[in-house]
Amino acid sequence: MTRWPLSYSISLAITLLAFFPVIILFTLASDSVQMFDVRNLNILRNTLLLMLFTAAGSVIIGVPLALLLTYVQIPWRRFWLILLAAPLALPSYLGAFTFYAAFGQGGEIENVFGITTPSVNGLFGSSLIMTLYTYPFVLLSTRAALSSLDASQVYAARTLGMSLLSSIWYVALPRIRNGIAAGTLLAAMYALSDFGTPAIMGLDTFTREIYVEYNAFGLSQAAMLSLQLLVLVVLMLYLESKFKGSQEPPGRHLTFWPNRWQANLLLLTTLPVVILAIVLPLAIFFLWLWREGSGGFDISYALNSAYASMLAAIFAVLLALPLACAAVKGTIGRIMERITFIGFGIPGIVMGTTLVYAGLQLPFLYQTLALLILAYVLRFLPLAVSAIRSSTESLDNSLVNAARVLGASPKEAYRRITLPLTMRGIVAGAALVFLEVMRELPATLLLGPIEFETLATYLWRVYEAGYFGKAAIPGLILIFISGLGLTIMFSTERWNNVNSNEGSQR
Amino acid sequence: MLTINNLSIKYGHTSVVDNLNLQLAGDELLMLVGPTGCGKSTILKALAGLIPIAQGEICHQQWTANVKQHVAPEKRNVGMVFQDFALFPHLSVEKNITFRLTDQSEAERWINTLGLQALRHVKPSNLSGGQKQRVALARTLAHQPAFILLDEPLSNLDAALKDNLRWEIRAALKTAGIPAIWVTHDQEEALSVGDRIGVLRAGKLEQIDKPEFCYNHPTNRFVARFLGEVNFISTQVILGKNLVVPELGFEQAMDKNILNKCVDLLLRPEDLTIHGDINGKGKILAKRYEGSSRLYHVKINNNVVKVRTHHEVNLKEGQSVSLTVTSTKPITVFEEA
Numbered sequence: 001m002t003r004w005p006l007s008y009s010i011s012l013a014i015t016l017l018a019f020f021p022v023i024i025l026f027t028l029a030s031d032s033v034q035m036f037d038v039r040n041l042n043i044l045r046n047t048l049l050l051m052l053f054t055a056a057g058s059v060i061i062g063v064p065l066a067l068l069l070t071y072v073q074i075p076w077r078r079f080w081l082i083l084l085a086a087p088l089a090l091p092s093y094l095g096a097f098t099f100y101a102a103f104g105q106g107g108e109i110e111n112v113f114g115i116t117t118p119s120v121n122g123l124f125g126s127s128l129i130m131t132l133y134t135y136p137f138v139l140l141s142t143r144a145a146l147s148s149l150d151a152s153q154v155y156a157a158r159t160l161g162m163s164l165l166s167s168i169w170y171v172a173l174p175r176i177r178n179g180i181a182a183g184t185l186l187a188a189m190y191a192l193s194d195f196g197t198p199a200i201m202g203l204d205t206f207t208r209e210i211y212v213e214y215n216a217f218g219l220s221q222a223a224m225l226s227l228q229l230l231v232l233v234v235l236m237l238y239l240e241s242k243f244k245g246s247q248e249p250p251g252r253h254l255t256f257w258p259n260r261w262q263a264n265l266l267l268l269t270t271l272p273v274v275i276l277a278i279v280l281p282l283a284i285f286f287l288w289l290w291r292e293g294s295g296g297f298d299i300s301y302a303l304n305s306a307y308a309s310m311l312a313a314i315f316a317v318l319l320a321l322p323l324a325c326a327a328v329k330g331t332i333g334r335i336m337e338r339i340t341f342i343g344f345g346i347p348g349i350v351m352g353t354t355l356v357y358a359g360l361q362l363p364f365l366y367q368t369l370a371l372l373i374l375a376y377v378l379r380f381l382p383l384a385v386s387a388i389r390s391s392t393e394s395l396d397n398s399l400v401n402a403a404r405v406l407g408a409s410p411k412e413a414y415r416r417i418t419l420p421l422t423m424r425g426i427v428a429g430a431a432l433v434f435l436e437v438m439r440e441l442p443a444t445l446l447l448g449p450i451e452f453e454t455l456a457t458y459l460w461r462v463y464e465a466g467y468f469g470k471a472a473i474p475g476l477i478l479i480f481i482s483g484l485g486l487t488i489m490f491s492t493e494r495w496n497n498v499n500s501n502e503g504s505q506r
Numbered sequence: 507m508l509t510i511n512n513l514s515i516k517y518g519h520t521s522v523v524d525n526l527n528l529q530l531a532g533d534e535l536l537m538l539v540g541p542t543g544c545g546k547s548t549i550l551k552a553l554a555g556l557i558p559i560a561q562g563e564i565c566h567q568q569w570t571a572n573v574k575q576h577v578a579p580e581k582r583n584v585g586m587v588f589q590d591f592a593l594f595p596h597l598s599v600e601k602n603i604t605f606r607l608t609d610q611s612e613a614e615r616w617i618n619t620l621g622l623q624a625l626r627h628v629k630p631s632n633l634s635g636g637q638k639q640r641v642a643l644a645r646t647l648a649h650q651p652a653f654i655l656l657d658e659p660l661s662n663l664d665a666a667l668k669d670n671l672r673w674e675i676r677a678a679l680k681t682a683g684i685p686a687i688w689v690t691h692d693q694e695e696a697l698s699v700g701d702r703i704g705v706l707r708a709g710k711l712e713q714i715d716k717p718e719f720c721y722n723h724p725t726n727r728f729v730a731r732f733l734g735e736v737n738f739i740s741t742q743v744i745l746g747k748n749l750v751v752p753e754l755g756f757e758q759a760m761d762k763n764i765l766n767k768c769v770d771l772l773l774r775p776e777d778l779t780i781h782g783d784i785n786g787k788g789k790i791l792a793k794r795y796e797g798s799s800r801l802y803h804v805k806i807n808n809n810v811v812k813v814r815t816h817h818e819v820n821l822k823e824g825q826s827v828s829l830t831v832t833s834t835k836p837i838t839v840f841e842e843a
Contacts, residue, residue: 396590396592398588398589398590398592399592399594399595401551401554401556401579401586401588401592402586402588402592402593402594403594403605404554404555404556404578404579404580405554405555405556405579405580405582405584405585405586405651406580406585406605406606406645406646406649407580407583407606407649408580408605408606409578409580417594420596421594421595421596
């Protein structure tokens with residue numbers, strides 16, 4: 001009974017595979033002539049500033065919105081919650097693309113309204129876009145922390161003579177610091193590893209520079225930059241792990257009932273965020289659609305995206321099943337599961353670089369769909385594992401035991417009990433991987449087979465060529481797909497937890 | 507017949523069950539009772555083959571499991587009713603009951619016997635606690651196991667429901683004629699439905715016997731206390747081989763000579779009666795109304811004695827009283843702690 005389970009053996013193989021890109025990166029970087037130069041310093045400064053401004057911006061927007069959406073009884077609260085969390089599901093490069101096209105001289109705003117607006121680019125532009133698409137990390141993590149905060153502490157402070165605002169400031173906020181920090185670090189990590197936004201905004205960050213080096217055939221230099229970026233990512237991941245799991249057990253939370261005009265005023269303050277992050281990109285894409293029609297869009301791009309995404313989702317789930325099984329079984333399994341999370345921390349551009357090198361060493365893989373799928377699977381495997389693991393964890397062990405004592409073999413118990421009861425997690429995991437792959441840009445740019453154009457890479461080519469109007473259909477399809485992703489995200493366990501807290505407070 | 511010889515179970519290096527021996531045969535219903543964490547549920551899991559054992563063996567006509575030879579749960583022909591019912595949430599009541607059945611007649615029999623006809627197509631999430639318990643029992647019985655293990659089957663139910671269900675479960679087990687081990691932490695449940703009860707403490711079986719015998723003649727103070735409220739009245743008044751306690755108007759022939767030693771008498775609160783008596787040696791310290799009865803705390807000599815009376819006997823706190831032993835059964839005596 002105490003033998004090494006089969007799921008451990010399979011998981012060990014997957015764990016080694018997940019570690020593979022890091023090994024390649026070290027091998028490749030060792031050929032680099034230069035480890036660090038003055039140019040690197042500039043890249044490092046830009047990257048760190050972008051990260052810092054994004055983190056600060058997402059706290060400034062995310063925390064007040066979390067307070068509003070948790071404590072204040074506004075009409076259509078759930079609708080506002082979904083709307084204000086929606087930017088999380090949109091890839092920020094779509095925002096960057098539309099901002100780039102809308103603002104500045106000759107931009108779409110000037111074309112339509114005749115008003116000249118300043119350009120949005122560089123560090124300011126990148127930070128603005130990143131903030132607009134990452135503040136929901138802070139909003140959601142803060143809201144989760146606020147939901148579990150017992151209102152009686154605030155009531156106690158008030159009975160001891162504190163004003164409402166002081167009691168929130170001195171009693172509530174210090175207790176949700178970890179929640180805010182966790183969300184902020186996720187936002188910072190996104191800023192660190194995103195490629196599309198700084199590339200479109202013309203800001204020299206690690207990701208953009210890696211792409212430049214790659215195009216200049218400086219694979220070793222790209223690997224060295226990737227390693228330096230990875231150090232920052234690992235640091236962020238370490239900090240993020242420190243701030244997790246500090247939530248308090250759910251309690252009855254504060255509720256404020258504003259009158260109608262107060263509620264409208266509060267909602268009005270959220271409008272700039274909604275307009276900039278959601279309405280503007282939609283409006284620009286619809287404008288292009290109206291002006292240029294389909295713009296020579298070939299449906300095969302969407303089909304290619306869907307085909308690659310489907311394959312990645314299937315393989316990710318197949319690998320995630322034994323990993324999730326092992327993670328639930330014991331400590332060694334959990335460690336192996338955590339190691340596969342490396343892939344999620346490796347920015348797409350870095351994953352692309354390492355697998356391009358792997359492809360060069362193994363020519364039968366070079367520029368094949370298989371290598372691209374491998375990159376997707378390694379990057380997004382944690383999404384499938386998390387979804388499947390949480391549904392497996394929530395499965396009551398006594399159900400399997402009951403099946404066994406009724407005479408079912410372990411295989412039969414898995415087929416008849418475990419599998420149907422974790423199917424929801426399996427489907428959610430597959431869907432999350434599918435949707436992430438549909439939107440993935442940097443690894444696809446580097447690894448996509450010749451003439452294998454996807455929605456994201458087509459959008460990128462259109463941007464590079466300056467034919468913005470052609471971006472309408474792929475842009476709208478990507479927004480629609482992001483909406484689907486949001487729906488799944490809202491139905492996953494984390495979201496259910498927030499809602500169950502809400503339920504207990506009614 | 508199920509025989510357990512020298513069974514020990516460990517979690518890591520911690521011993522959870524130590525050297526357990528017992529037998530189960532016919533249609534006997536054995537209650538295993540003990541405080542939380544004493545190893546009751548662990549014993550059931552080991553009997554079902556869900557956890558490994560550290561020592562000893564479990565024997566049945568068709569198989570023997572020991573440290574070297576583990577028998578998988580599905581090979582043991584055992585039935586188990588779980589604390590949380592463990593009904594498969596994606597299957598209807600009927601499909602739960604017929605989970606691995608080829609012969610549907612047994613399922614029909616228990617669906618009818620336990621009154622589940624109207625619930626055949628209902629999913630477990632739509633059942634009440636009592637209904638879930640009936641379905642879990644029907645599922646177990648329909649698979650015709652060689653013996654049944656019930657792990658605190660009533661602990662998740664309301665008090666009112668428990669009382670009826672415990673009789674229903676006993677009746678169903680007796681109808682099926684299958685021996686069963688029923689684990690509970692509720693001593694009242696154990697005393698009322700079991701043919702025999704085994705009292706566990708920290709993984710050890712302290713006593714196993716008929717409920718009445720365990721209640722009236724516990725082997726030690728732990729068993730005495732665990733099975734109900736109890737007075738240990740210390741006394742030294744011994745004449746010859748007779749035990750005499752004058753202040754309780756009590757005299758009893760002893761089967762062993764404990765002449766001139768300090769002893770504790772075991773008296774349950776209902777073994778005594780209380781009378782208002784101006785010259786009585788006792789004094790009421792406190793009283794508690796319990797609905798059908800009243801419980802008095804009476805100080806007499808150096809003992810505080812609990813006495814339970816009918817609720818209509820209503821004396822005042824501070825009142826002088828005398829106590830009398832009314833029980834006719836032999837009183838258990840422990841040498842003084």
